[in-house]
Amino acid sequence: MTNHWVDIKNANIIVVMGGNSAEAHPVGFRWVIEAKTRNKAKLIVIDPRFTRTASVADHYAPIRTGTDITFLSGVIRYLLETGKYNKEYTLAYTNAALLVNPDFQFSEGLFSGYDEATRKYDKATWSYQLDEKGFARRDATLQDPRCVLNLLKAHVARYTPEMVERICGTPKETFLMVCEHLAGTAAPDRTTSFLYALGWTQHSIGSQNIRTMAMVQLLLGNMGMAGGGVNALRGHSNIQGLTDIGLLSTSLPGYLTLPSEKEADLAAHLAKNTSKPLADGQMNYWQNYPKFFVSLMKSFWGDNASSGNNWGYDWLPKWDKGYDVLQYFEMMNQGKVNGYICQGFNPVASFPNKNKIVASLSRLKFLVIIDPLVTDTSTFWKNHGEQNDVKTEQIQTEVFRLPTTCFAEEDGAIINSGRWLQWHWKGADAPGEAIADVEILAGIFAKLKALYAKEGGAYPEPIMKLAWAYANPMAPKPEELAKEMNGKALADLADPKEPGKFLARKGELLPGFALLQADGSTSSGCWIFTGSWTQAGNQMARRDNTDTGFGNTPAWAWAWPANRRILYNRASARPDGTPWDPARQLIKWNGEKWVGIDVPDYKLDEPPGSAMAPFIMQAEGLGRLFALDKMAEGPFPEHYEPFESPIGTNPLHPKVVSNPAARVFKGDLADMGKADAFPYAATTYRLTEHFHYWTKNVRLNAILQPEQFVEIGEALAKEKGINHGDMVKVSSKRGYIKAKAVVTKRIKPLTVDGKTVHHVGIPIHWGYEGVAKKGFIANTLTPFVGDANTQTPEFKSFLVNVEKL
Ligand SMILES: Nc1nc2c(c(=O)[nH]1)N[C@H]1C(S)=C(S)[C@@H](COP(=O)(O)OP(=O)(O)OC[C@H]3O[C@@H](n4cnc5c(=O)[nH]c(N)nc54)[C@H](O)[C@@H]3O)O[C@H]1N2
Ligand SMILES: Nc1nc2c(c(=O)[nH]1)N[C@H]1C(S)=C(S)[C@@H](COP(=O)(O)OP(=O)(O)OC[C@H]3O[C@@H](n4cnc5c(=O)[nH]c(N)nc54)[C@H](O)[C@@H]3O)O[C@H]1N2
Ligand SMILES: [Mo]
Numbered sequence: 001m002t003n004h005w006v007d008i009k010n011a012n013i014i015v016v017m018g019g020n021s022a023e024a025h026p027v028g029f030r031w032v033i034e035a036k037t038r039n040k041a042k043l044i045v046i047d048p049r050f051t052r053t054a055s056v057a058d059h060y061a062p063i064r065t066g067t068d069i070t071f072l073s074g075v076i077r078y079l080l081e082t083g084k085y086n087k088e089y090t091l092a093y094t095n096a097a098l099l100v101n102p103d104f105q106f107s108e109g110l111f112s113g114y115d116e117a118t119r120k121y122d123k124a125t126w127s128y129q130l131d132e133k134g135f136a137r138r139d140a141t142l143q144d145p146r147c148v149l150n151l152l153k154a155h156v157a158r159y160t161p162e163m164v165e166r167i168c169g170t171p172k173e174t175f176l177m178v179c180e181h182l183a184g185t186a187a188p189d190r191t192t193s194f195l196y197a198l199g200w201t202q203h204s205i206g207s208q209n210i211r212t213m214a215m216v217q218l219l220l221g222n223m224g225m226a227g228g229g230v231n232a233l234r235g236h237s238n239i240q241g242l243t244d245i246g247l248l249s250t251s252l253p254g255y256l257t258l259p260s261e262k263e264a265d266l267a268a269h270l271a272k273n274t275s276k277p278l279a280d281g282q283m284n285y286w287q288n289y290p291k292f293f294v295s296l297m298k299s300f301w302g303d304n305a306s307s308g309n310n311w312g313y314d315w316l317p318k319w320d321k322g323y324d325v326l327q328y329f330e331m332m333n334q335g336k337v338n339g340y341i342c343q344g345f346n347p348v349a350s351f352p353n354k355n356k357i358v359a360s361l362s363r364l365k366f367l368v369i370i371d372p373l374v375t376d377t378s379t380f381w382k383n384h385g386e387q388n389d390v391k392t393e394q395i396q397t398e399v400f401r402l403p404t405t406c407f408a409e410e411d412g413a414i415i416n417s418g419r420w421l422q423w424h425w426k427g428a429d430a431p432g433e434a435i436a437d438v439e440i441l442a443g444i445f446a447k448l449k450a451l452y453a454k455e456g457g458a459y460p461e462p463i464m465k466l467a468w469a470y471a472n473p474m475a476p477k478p479e480e481l482a483k484e485m486n487g488k489a490l491a492d493l494a495d496p497k498e499p500g501k502f503l504a505r506k507g508e509l510l511p512g513f514a515l516l517q518a519d520g521s522t523s524s525g526c527w528i529f530t531g532s533w534t535q536a537g538n539q540m541a542r543r544d545n546t547d548t549g550f551g552n553t554p555a556w557a558w559a560w561p562a563n564r565r566i567l568y569n570r571a572s573a574r575p576d577g578t579p580w581d582p583a584r585q586l587i588k589w590n591g592e593k594w595v596g597i598d599v600p601d602y603k604l605d606e607p608p609g610s611a612m613a614p615f616i617m618q619a620e621g622l623g624r625l626f627a628l629d630k631m632a633e634g635p636f637p638e639h640y641e642p643f644e645s646p647i648g649t650n651p652l653h654p655k656v657v658s659n660p661a662a663r664v665f666k667g668d669l670a671d672m673g674k675a676d677a678f679p680y681a682a683t684t685y686r687l688t689e690h691f692h693y694w695t696k697n698v699r700l701n702a703i704l705q706p707e708q709f710v711e712i713g714e715a716l717a718k719e720k721g722i723n724h725g726d727m728v729k730v731s732s733k734r735g736y737i738k739a740k741a742v743v744t745k746r747i748k749p750l751t752v753d754g755k756t757v758h759h760v761g762i763p764i765h766w767g768y769e770g771v772a773k774k775g776f777i778a779n780t781l782t783p784f785v786g787d788a789n790t791q792t793p794e795f796k797s798f799l800v801n802v803e804k805l
Contacts, residue, residue: 004418109656169750302467487524577608
């Protein structure tokens, strides 16, 4: 979230699109209700199903799965055509006026630079026109046909209300009603908050769904505002934290980049990642990349890292390609992987194409499961009847189960969707032989290190040089790890402004990332966490809920970065420093510096009226309506059909149906179904009464949702002769499940491209392990393809057939 949970109450319009927060985030949803009751906010839900969130909404719009880019591009078109957008904000704070490379093009579904053989783009033309100094050219009059705004207008011109209805199945009048509500928040004193989760991410075009919404928010002037923002409601405790410390296989903690093979040495890596300003006088925070990176190296390798050995750069792995989970299971399936350590992950249940996952695990020599529970993955080799029909005698994989604690059985920080690091204390000791994950990993590390010391090996340095300065090396404490993440001074840091004074003395915990250095005199395991555990103590454990305004509680826990609660908050004021909305002023200029109820997201002493733009994580300081080369499939969002499409064509450009830049493995392409055999659009989701695949181990939850079911609309049920409670078989090209049919009014057929499209809803929570009534694994049905940028699987749009049993 750019904003935070409590801030939702400040919104005037709340759009839940690509999520179902009343069910998946029932506690946080109180802030939506708060906005409705105290702020007279209107709640709009846009979902293929009439969800429990929809049941308390003011307006509901149905939409076909996988078509949100069309809907939101239609909104952008509406805003631009009617002129109902915040023009002053758009001109000053977005790249609307910047000029784009003359060779950039879009035609028949493809942007310039596409290579069909590799399914990748050469992104050279996805750039600005630069002047002699290397700064982006601009036309503040917005007359130049090559300025971003004019190119955007031309790009979205095709997304008429008629086209939205044709692709999304959303009635035109409903769509226009949503447009009007959103347009109302282009006013400086009104904001929209968008809440989303998996209904947007789990698509082959997931990242672009979110980008399109971010563009709407920029045009409306809602970024940086209380009650505005781009708000991802996260999943697991502690998935936000996992992302922050480097979830992706090509990233390092704090969204730093793991070097690729092409970056042969440190200088090449730093040159590639240290951003150069694209506008005169612009501060852009990634210019500090070397400080964050070298401090991370000092945290990894300790005294072993020195300027003489490039801070241990050679000991880092260098990637040739991304090793996301789809890639990894594909390699496993090809017999290229010997062993797999599976920690807090149940891929047989949670990953797409269950039969492929089981086949892949069957090719391993060994599998290590680190989990408090017996999972479906840990017994994948057992025949569980129709629900896991394997031949045990043919599976040679040796499985080790290491029982671990769960999050409630240890101390530590959990980071919520609003980026707050909240320290928590363990509720109980773990039962039986279970020990903490950290102890298990420390044990594996100690054993590996001893083996390398004794036997040598191809490349022992990365293990032998690792810093491991914990009081008990076999059991590092959460406090020790938290302080390591925060970072400390490795030498006295002199204050450049006041001779004789020090910003920090050697050995002290650092108060903020501004003190990090590129010369090896500081260490930090995750620069965005610097400030979370300082000389003043554990900031994450603070529990003072004093409200400084708009539900802002700066002394409750600690938010990254720098305890800032609303990102880009400089944009809450006009360029001249006056607030867009005096009734929700976040920061103001006091004559010397920026101050306010939130930590300013800007250079503190940069006066109003200066040329420095507010989006200081960008090289030009502007919110990007044109994404340059940051996205895999294009600088503007474009509608592509799901890989399994119920209409089998793209009404905008029949030659390019699905995401041309998505990676699809050969075998999986052959496993994609077509609408003739699998006519219904299926989507998967969670229920309030269950948490993934854990709660089938809990009797109470098993009683609340006693049996696996699928949801179908009344029209489809009638067509198929299915009654409420009948057993049905739901099949895709990859397999089938059997479940009870819930026949509901909440899923209505949509008319799409002249055809009737029915949705089938499939909750995810069943499997063959646990105390609940056994069920089929929903992911037996789902396709093995992911978003082109993140490789998040397309769990939300695929094709099935339904038969009465
Ligand atoms: N009780 C409970 N709470 C949970 C979890 C749980 O298992 N149980 N899991 C947690 C986790 S890890 C996560 S990530 C979050 C997920 O939170 P959500 O994403 O809110 O959860 P889902 O149930 O997957 O809801 C997705 C919604 O998107 C809709 N949808 C599907 N396709 C589309 C589409 O193309 N466009 C639009 N606009 N909507 C679409 C679905 O109909 C569904 O209502 O929930 C968390 N909270
Ligand atoms: N079809 C479909 N598939 C989906 C989704 C969907 O919407 N549709 N949603 C996806 C999403 S958003 C998610 S997050 C995934 C979830 O997928 P998984 O993460 O694979 O599923 P969980 O059941 O949450 O499994 C986590 C495991 O962690 C264990 N665990 C809990 N605490 C600890 C701990 O402290 N240490 C260790 N080592 N283990 C622990 C639990 O016992 C559990 O077995 O599923 C994904 N799969
Ligand atoms: Mo999740």
